[in-house]
Amino acid sequence: MRFALLLLPLLLAGCEQPSxxxxxxxxxxxxxxxxxxAYEARDNCLERHVVPSDANNSSAQAIAAAAxxxxxxxxxxxxxxxxxxxxxxxxxxxxxxxxxxxxxYVLKARGQ
Numbered sequence: 001m002r003f004a005l006l007l008l009p010l011l012l013a014g015c016e017q018p019s020x021x022x023x024x025x026x027x028x029x030x031x032x033x034x035x036x037x038a039y040e041a042r043d044n045c046l047e048r049h050v051v052p053s054d055a056n057n058s059s060a061q062a063i064a065a066a067a068x069x070x071x072x073x074x075x076x077x078x079x080x081x082x083x084x085x086x087x088x089x090x091x092x093x094x095x096x097x098x099x100x101x102x103x104x105y106v107l108k109a110r111g112q
Contacts, residue, residue: 038078043101045071050105064102
């Protein structure tokens, strides 16, 4: 009996996973292509806005913040494509990812 009680939540969770993939767009190749293109556009923008000559003069966080702010329109486009339901957690995660990637490009420009 205990085994059945332990097994039931696992079975129910297993049934839920494919529907969550569908909700996330994983079954729509055209949507995934749009999301990948939006990520690529955002990353290219971040890399362009990290100026190597300024990379050693200011703090890495300040340069990363400026680059992320300069690429806000690309980040907003990425959010619009990948978060059609307007979930604030998804929006916050993408914003944090943009800040992290901008910092990574700054450190890369500094050779760190």
